[in-house]
Amino acid sequence: MKLQNNRGQVMLIACLLFLAAAAAVSAAAAGPALRRVSAARAFADARQGLYAVASVSEDVAYRKIKGLAVGNAEIFSVGGISATAEVANVSGGQEISAFANGTRFSRNTTMRLVAGDGASFYYGMQASAGGIDLLNTASIAGNVYSNGPVTGENSNLVKGIVVSAGSFGFIDGVHATGTVYAHTIRDSDIDGDAYYQTISGTTVGGALHPGSADQATSSLAISDEQIAEWESDAAAGGTISSPCPYKITDTATLGPKKIACDMEISGNGYALTLNGPLWIVGNLTISNGPTIKVASSLGGASVPIIADKPSNQTTSSKIELQNSAVFQGSGSTDSYVLMISHNKSAKQGGSETAIDLKNSIDGDLLVYAPHGEVLIQDSVNVKEASGYRIRLKNSAEVIYETGLANLIFTSGPSGGYMIESWKETE
Template sequence: MALRLYGSTVSQRGQLLIIATIFLAVLFIIAFSLSFAVTRSSTTIKKTNYEKKSLNVAEAGIQKAISTLNDSSSYTGETNTAFGDGQFTTSVTSINSTTKQIDATAYIPNAANPIITKHLRANATIDATFISFTYGVQIGEGGLTLKQNSSITGSVYSNGSIIGQTGSFITGDAYVAAGVDATPDQFHDACATGSSSTCQNYDIGYTVSSQKRNDVAQRFKPNTNKNLVKASLRLKKTGTPSDATIMVIEDDNGVPSGNGGDIVATGTLQGSLVGSSYGWIDITFAANPSLIDSKYYWLVFDGGSYTAANHFIWSYDNNAGGNYLAANANGKYSENYSNKPWNNVNSNANGDLEFKIFLGSGTTSIDGAIIKGDAHAHSISNSKICGSAYYYGASTIDSSSLNFLNSPGNPCDTPYTNGTSYQPIADPTPQAMMISDANITDWETSAVAGGTKTCTSGSYTPANGETIGPVKIPCNLVINGGETVTINGPVWVAGDITLGNSSIIKLAPGFGGLSTTVIADDPANLTTKGIIDVNNGVKVCGSAGYNTGTNQCNPSNGSYIMFLSTHHNATTNGIKLKNNSDGAIFYTTQSKIEVENNSSAKQITGWGVELENNSNIVYEIGLASSAFTTGPGASWTVANESWSEIP
């Protein structure tokens, strides 16, 4: 028995030794695991810290690039710049005139021996509106008068007649559009005039609250049988929506017809004309069809590609009413105008979208002019056409004009080539002016954001060498003769503008290839104020600056200052250009521009234009699409949602 007890004790002691060994091994494994976890955690923390540091350094590189761009638009980047716990290298690449791509690479602790690198990319943008100047002179219903020996180097598009005098000529083509009635035939504007208290915003072009508002339409019925000339919609926008198609479609049992053959007119709504506040936006059409007063029609917005971030908003009155004859004229929406059902924009079927319909009135003409290119007009008389002539009918060109067309001579360029007459040809369609009231409102809003000047005796006179803009001047602006003023953003003058003899007005260098505006607009005195007087020898230069040695602006880099007048008076001139006024853009909304002897300008657009003896307009092709900024000094900012990390 003792032997058995002794053996059992020995066995137990061996088991205890084994258990102790296993326990110690487990403790060792746990201790090792904890040590590894602590080490790995420490490494992870260090890596996270390096990640944060590298991100901060890369972001600093992008912010430094933005800051430097606003000092110099030619900045292209820098290498191994120290910041915080590391270094960054940046590169700046131009995508277009208002967008640059910025790449920033961070190195921790330095580029020579990096522990970690981080590459960020962002886009820098400038808030700008692109304005397309297709013609050397574009003119509204006030028409063009060319006095003795005056000329336009380029082409002209006028919504009113062209009248020439001895020795005056146009080197390019001349278009005179069909006449437009001064007042709309049909319209609804209760919200615009403030006469309705039930106005709403109606988002269009995409799905809103399960309503597929891809296409939106308003019904109307013309008061008389006339040609459709243009339409106007009261719109504003969110973001930067692209251009839209606007159609006029015949009615089919109370909705727009889905038959493609019933589309009577098609035009383009230019997104750049729509602002962040409501304004009337004109749409002209590819053709001017005759509307019949016994028929109903629909004005249709064809959308579908827009989003909540980028879309148009149509002013909407929740109650029916307006100056139009169409019964049940309320607005409707549809997913697709051609094959989907239409729904009322208002559940009560009594709401209207704000619109205007303009019809054609009278005839327009070219009279007494020399056109070295082609001439397009309803009628042509007493004119010398060196190219071909397009007119309404055999009775709308006189014998002297037709004889010269068939056998041209001086002043046409040699060798003389007989022109061709084309008739009957429909009148050219009116062209919408390239700047809307909404654009002007946006520029004025930006000017106000920069502050307001203090006036003395009804005027503000900048000191020689002063920089102004963005700013509002609530009185007349007077720049004294021989003095220099730099424009650094939109300037809104609620009065008249006088540029004294030989004064120099130049755009700040930071604008690069961008442009800005100086606006004369006194809303309280539109018929008497808002006049711009540009005196002898004035130099208006873009951001390329002024050369004191040559007393000229430096060669253009595609940037301009646009002087814009909202003076509302058909009998007085909103802008007066005196002798030898140098390059700029001049624009009036509701008055004439008078260009006096020997004056010159890069581009002129106005309700009406009168060129005095020996004056000349030279169109610069670079104006075809110019970007006008709304911000101060053409400021670059990082575009929303453009940040990205590059592997």
């Protein structure tokens, strides 16, 4: 009987040992399986995190390249995973840092955007064959380049180089502090050197260079094709068709947008903020003290405002700025408002003025009329002026800024930003 009890105990112990061994084997087998399941879940979450990070950074990059508004921080979700992108200004462009963090992963990427070629304004003032007239006390702080004559009266002053290019280059009645280049120079006051074929009635402080070769003519900085691209970008943001004329008299944010008629911006004490290019299919009038400024989210980019009515580029497509209007960039270096008129009256021999600035216009403003006349008069200060023909009179002043040699726009075939690099940092 005692032997049978011992046998029963042995059997029980054997069963317990077997179960323990089986549990150990099962545990040993289950551990890797559970770790594989956990790893698979972590991998799936990490992939979703990467998708979210890539999506938000690409979305912000697209907005920057297209000149659309971007906040200081943008959030995007994929499959329940949220990623955040932040934009910082860096030398030569902008950096987009995107990140997503979870319980089992952390994904971080950095994308660098560099400025495109944009438009390069190398002169304080540049004109085509229509030339440049400097009247009364008009002054230019910067170099002047013209494919036509450069003429002056009274106490005009160019603080820089003056070039009247081509075999018909002609400079008359101009006071320049720098070197002057023209086929013919007459009745001028030149502090620097003079390069010419013919000279008369002129005082030259530097060296004379008779028999000098004529300077080559030069194209204006922005092509009609590029302007057409900006018009397309503006139209892609939607069209405002009424009321006409379209009037802004209070604080507003606009762009990219096409205005299908004349536009008037008037009144003081408020600002119109530009998020992208504007295309006015008609005339644009700005008066009585409003502030026109580039959105701070656009960083170092500039924004074009275009007056162009394709069906009437002789008596329409004009811009008039007057009475204490103020223009501001985004707050970043090299950000401006660019006014473009597609009026062609001057080039066609007409008398219409494409861009007329008068009575206390000031700020981060560039004016451009490739086929028309730019008239700047009274207490007007702009950073650069280009046109088929340009006239400065009274106390008008153009003060060139060096950043205009590498100007970036919010959109266009060679403007805005482009992606230089992308990398995953974690």
